[in-house]
Amino acid sequence: MSENIARHSVQTAAxxxxxxxxxxxxxxxxxxxxxxxxxxxxxxxxxxxxxxVLPTSLHDNDLVTDAADVPPNDELGNRDATLAYRARMAxxxxxxxxxxxxxxxxxxDIKLLIGVRADGEITGVRVLAHKETPGLGDYIDIAKSxxxxxxxxxxxxxxxxxxxxxxxxxxxxxxxxxxxxxxxAVVKAVHKALKYFAAHRDxxxxxxxxxxxxx
Numbered sequence: 001m002s003e004n005i006a007r008h009s010v011q012t013a014a015x016x017x018x019x020x021x022x023x024x025x026x027x028x029x030x031x032x033x034x035x036x037x038x039x040x041x042x043x044x045x046x047x048x049x050x051x052x053v054l055p056t057s058l059h060d061n062d063l064v065t066d067a068a069d070v071p072p073n074d075e076l077g078n079r080d081a082t083l084a085y086r087a088r089m090a091x092x093x094x095x096x097x098x099x100x101x102x103x104x105x106x107x108x109d110i111k112l113l114i115g116v117r118a119d120g121e122i123t124g125v126r127v128l129a130h131k132e133t134p135g136l137g138d139y140i141d142i143a144k145s146x147x148x149x150x151x152x153x154x155x156x157x158x159x160x161x162x163x164x165x166x167x168x169x170x171x172x173x174x175x176x177x178x179x180x181x182x183x184x185a186v187v188k189a190v191h192k193a194l195k196y197f198a199a200h201r202d203x204x205x206x207x208x209x210x211x212x213x214x215x
Contacts, residue, residue, distance in 0.1 A: 050085055050097055052142070053115035053124030058094045059087035068207035070098070075196035077101035077109075077189055084204050093118050093205040096197060099128075102189035106181040107131040110140070112189055114151075116197045118205075121155040125190055130182075137182050147183070150174065156194050164191035 050063045067083040070076065077100055087095040095117045102110040110130040115123035125148050127140050139145035150173055165171025166183050175183040197204070 049113070049126075049128075050115075052126050053113050054087055054095055054097055055123065058117070058123065059089060061086075061088045063087060063097065065209060067210050068204060069210055070204075073196060075192045075199075077103050077192070083210065084207075086205055095123060096201075096204050098193050098197065100189050100193040102185040104181075104185045104188070105130060105132055106137065106179075106185075107133060110182070110185055110189070112186070112193070114190060114193050116194065118201070119155070120157060120194065120198055120201075121153060122151045122190070122194070124149075125151040125186075127186070132182050137179070139176055139179075140182055140186055147174070148186075151190055156198060164188070 054063070063085045066086045066088065068086065070078070070082045070084045072078050072080060076082070076098065079101075082099040084099075085097040086093060087097070095115060098114045098116065100112045100114055102112065108131045110132070111128040113126045113128055115125070117123055126142055127148065130137055130140065132138075132140070139147045142148050159172060162170060163172040164187055166173045166175040166180060166187060168175060168180050169184065171187065173183060173187050
């Protein structure tokens with residue numbers, strides 16, 4: 001009797017091991033079969049976002065894979081390393097997309113994506129994330145207002161130092177009555193990002209690409 005029980009226990013244990021191995025194998029196969037499509041979907045989503053601030057006519061390379069590491073920097077407001085996405089035509093640098101942070105928004109950080117031509121002219125700015133008060137902070141969001149397009153075509157050469165402020169502070173940028181802190185923070189952050197680009201232009205284009213950025 002005890003031998004039958006022992007034999008049954010061994011058979012049950014063996015079956016459990018087999019089922020576990022088969023289940024693990026199926027999970028591994030599912031992971032590898034979906035990893036490629038998921039990575040490609042993520043790449044396309046990121047590319048669509050980047051192309052909101054940079055026209056496709058300015059590059060013939062893959063922006064997502066031609067990215068360089070950018071260490072934390074006060075001018076970009078980044079506390080952690082970020083990426084700079086390089087645009088090229090026939091191998092020649094045409095523009096860079098920088099990730100920046102306005103740390104002094106009304107309710108905290110305002111994360112930005114800033115496209116800059118090789119000559120220092122802004123191609124576009126978009127707000128990636130913010131915690132500004134609904135209603136008062138809505139107009140920095142391209143989905144709710146065109147205010148962010150005021151940066152298009154601006155550069156350090158075209159706009160003097162004292163112009164990089166909201167009109168309330170004597171600058172050139174409009175703001176909504178009763179909501180000055182948010183646009184003030186964004187204008188300041190974009191201005192500082194342009195200064196960073198001017199000082200690091202050559203290094204940004206020459207830095208090695210980060211392979212992990214494509215996944």
